[in-house]
Amino acid sequence: MANDAGAEQAAQAEQAAQDDYPSVDLRMDVPHSARVYDYLIGGKTNFEADRIAAHASVEAWPSLPISMRTTRTFMHRLVRELTEKHGARQFLDIGTGIPTSPNVHEIAQGIAPEARVGYVDNDPIVLTHARALMSSTPEGRTCYVNADFRDPESIIGNPKLREVLDFSQPVALSLIAIVHFVLDEHDPQGIARRFMDALAPGSFLAVTVFTGDTDPVGVGGVSREYNARGIPLQVRDKAEAEAFFEGFDLLDPGVTLVHHWRPDADAAPVRDQDIAMYAGVAVKR
Numbered sequence: 001m002a003n004d005a006g007a008e009q010a011a012q013a014e015q016a017a018q019d020d021y022p023s024v025d026l027r028m029d030v031p032h033s034a035r036v037y038d039y040l041i042g043g044k045t046n047f048e049a050d051r052i053a054a055h056a057s058v059e060a061w062p063s064l065p066i067s068m069r070t071t072r073t074f075m076h077r078l079v080r081e082l083t084e085k086h087g088a089r090q091f092l093d094i095g096t097g098i099p100t101s102p103n104v105h106e107i108a109q110g111i112a113p114e115a116r117v118g119y120v121d122n123d124p125i126v127l128t129h130a131r132a133l134m135s136s137t138p139e140g141r142t143c144y145v146n147a148d149f150r151d152p153e154s155i156i157g158n159p160k161l162r163e164v165l166d167f168s169q170p171v172a173l174s175l176i177a178i179v180h181f182v183l184d185e186h187d188p189q190g191i192a193r194r195f196m197d198a199l200a201p202g203s204f205l206a207v208t209v210f211t212g213d214t215d216p217v218g219v220g221g222v223s224r225e226y227n228a229r230g231i232p233l234q235v236r237d238k239a240e241a242e243a244f245f246e247g248f249d250l251l252d253p254g255v256t257l258v259h260h261w262r263p264d265a266d267a268a269p270v271r272d273q274d275i276a277m278y279a280g281v282a283v284k285r
Contacts, residue, residue, distance in 0.1 A: 027124075031229050033181055034097045034123050040065045041072055045098045045125065053229050060221025063274035067258075068177075070270055071208055071277045072100070074258040075176050078206050078281060079107040081262060082172050083115065086283075088204060090171040092161075092195075094120040094149050095178025099132035104174065105142045113139040118161045122148045149178060150186050152194045170202035177277075179244070180210035183234050189243050196248070196284055205248055208258060209241035209278045210234070219276045241278040248282035255280035 031053035039046040039054045046054075058064050082088035089112055093104045096119040108115035119133045119142065126133075127146055136142040143164045147155045155161065165171055173195055182188040196205055212219035212235045219235055226233040242255045253260060258279040259270045 031231060032123065032125065033226070033231050033233075034121075034125060036231075037068060037177065038098045038100070040068050041100065042069075043098060043100055045129070053225065053231070056229075057222045057225045060225050061215065061218030061276075063215070063218065063276070064222055066270065066274045067276045070259050070275055071177055071279075073267075074208065074261055074277075074279050075104070075174070076102065076107060077262055077264065078174070078176075078279075079104050080111065082204055082206075082281075083108045083111045086204070088170065088172045089115050090165050090169060091115070091117045091174060092120070092165060092171050093117060093174040093176075094155070094195075095175060095181075096121040096126055096133065096144075097123070097177070098126060099129045101132075103133060105133070105136060105140070109137045109140045113137040116141045116164050118142070118165050119144045120147050120149070120155055120161075122146060149175075150182060150191060152191055152198075156195065156198045167198060167200060169200055170204070171199045172204040172206065173199065175205075175207045177208055177210075179207060180234055180236070181232060183232055189246075192244055193247075199284060201284055203284045204281060205245065205284070206281045207241070207244045207279070209236050209244065211236055211238065211241065211276055211278050213237055213278075214257070214273050214275055222276075238278060241280065245280050245282045248284055250280055250282045 028047040029049055031049045035046040035050035036054045039050055091104050091108060105117040108117060130144045133144045134142045141164045143160050145155060145158050145161050147158065175192060179188045192205065192207065223233050223235050238255060255278050257272055257275045258277045259275055261279045
């Protein structure tokens, strides 16, 4: 009966998503950041334009796939850590991207079946995979909201999200591999703070920040390739990464390259020069 209930919930959620956003234009002839990422981590939800952009970026910096896969495994560790050791039971994942198992809810609910996850993205192709993001355990809840990170009020006040997440209780805000697509003119640090202002004390902020500190020439080449193909991308240094966490209490080891953030004991060694992403996790007191 429990499995039937979970399947029914997923079917209802998928139908609701289709009803809310019935027209989806994937623009297969134009590269998209989420599909380029999907290709570089070994996914299959991408098109020729995305693969061309990916190959050009890798030619500029051959370590890009390593950095992307390492960032993905950071997300896995992050969710496990917050769920197991810090009691997190609510997650708000913004910039979700194309679902690649295990997703946030699969990890969190594998530890705490009652965990609740709200996913947010404004990419049409993510909408076409909404069912994978809403296959919750019967004890927990998930939802998908089509919205833009740069408009936090539209997310914070979204009725569908508020049915799943209780903002009077702590929420873990996950901004993984998204803020480098938000230019300084849009003030991504300020946007993150507006989200945190709406969350209860005890909430967490997790952010990854694309950086050229480890290989300025190679990462600069990636930035040029993305921007030349109409995908705005901003590279930031460590001080700019640390600015996201001002006013919050950073968990150890602070802001560091993703593979140095609480690595698994059996993790394969990774060179710093192959990583272009800082990570940090903080708590709101």
